[in-house]
Amino acid sequence: MSESFGFIHERIEIKVLVLFIMRRLSGPVSPDVLVGLTLCDDGIGYFDVTESIAMLVETKHLKLEDGKYSLTQKGERNGEILEKNLPFSVRKRAEDATTLVRANISRDAMIKTERHTNENGEHKVTLSLSDGVGDIISMELFTLNEEHANSLEKGFRKNAEKIYHAIIAMLVE
Numbered sequence: 001m002s003e004s005f006g007f008i009h010e011r012i013e014i015k016v017l018v019l020f021i022m023r024r025l026s027g028p029v030s031p032d033v034l035v036g037l038t039l040c041d042d043g044i045g046y047f048d049v050t051e052s053i054a055m056l057v058e059t060k061h062l063k064l065e066d067g068k069y070s071l072t073q074k075g076e077r078n079g080e081i082l083e084k085n086l087p088f089s090v091r092k093r094a095e096d097a098t099t100l101v102r103a104n105i106s107r108d109a110m111i112k113t114e115r116h117t118n119e120n121g122e123h124k125v126t127l128s129l130s131d132g133v134g135d136i137i138s139m140e141l142f143t144l145n146e147e148h149a150n151s152l153e154k155g156f157r158k159n160a161e162k163i164y165h166a167i168i169a170m171l172v173e
Contacts, residue, residue, distance in 0.1 A: 006043025007087040014044055014052040016086055017094060019061060019071070019079030024098040027105040028068035037101065040093040111160045113153040115146075125149045127156040129164055137164050 008014060021037050022029075029037075031053070038049045053069065056062040061075035071079070083091070110130040117123055123145060128138035143149040156163065 006041040007090050008041040008043045011048065011052055011055075013086070014038065014048055015056055015061075016079070016082045017041070017044075017090065018049070018053055018056060019075050020083040020086060020091065021094050021098055022062065022069070022071040023076060023079045023083070024095060024102065025071075025105060026102050027109060028065070028070040029101065029105070030068055033101060034069050037094065037097050040097050041090050108157075111157055113156060115149050115153075123149050125152050127152065127160075129160045137167065 008017060017040075018034065018038055021034070031050075034053060035046065035049050038044065038053075039046065053062065056075065057064055057069075059074075060072055061078060062069050063072055086094075110132060112126075112128045112130070114126045115123065116126065123143040124140055125143055126138065126140045128135045130136065141152060143152060
């Protein structure tokens with residue numbers, strides 16, 4: 001560890017901070033997002049964070065599936081016990097940083113896209129938007145090919161709410 005400004009300097013403190021952050025998120029996150037959120041204190045370095053995350057996976061506090069980290073029960077339990085030891089200012093910065101990520105995770109969970117290819121080789125994509133209870137809109141569209149399906153999925157993920165509101169507005173005109 002290098003000599004730095006900030007409140008967090010020890011490996012154990014970085015691990016506790018990672019668990020603190022993961023306890024505030026509503027779902028799995030990519031390595032880049034987790035590292036970025038953890039670098040909220042000037043005393044923390046990139047390599048110290050990545051090594052700490054790897055150690056938390058080894059000790060089964062975190063798990064890595066499909067390229068994303070999530071908290072295990074062990075991580076949840078130990079994080080809850082230890083997080084009070086983090087300086088208040090670091091906890092506050094970490095909580096503030098997780099707000100937008102948490103909103104994005106919740107939004108992504110409400111948008112679903114699926115691809116289907118029928119026996120005739122026709123491509124179809126199903127796009128749906130949920131309110132957290134059930135689908136508020138779902139549509140199936142035939143596509144020209146995989147590339148077209150990709151474009152439709154990407155566009156829907158980016159604009160799902162706008163698409164929903166536009167359809168509703170057109171229907172009630």
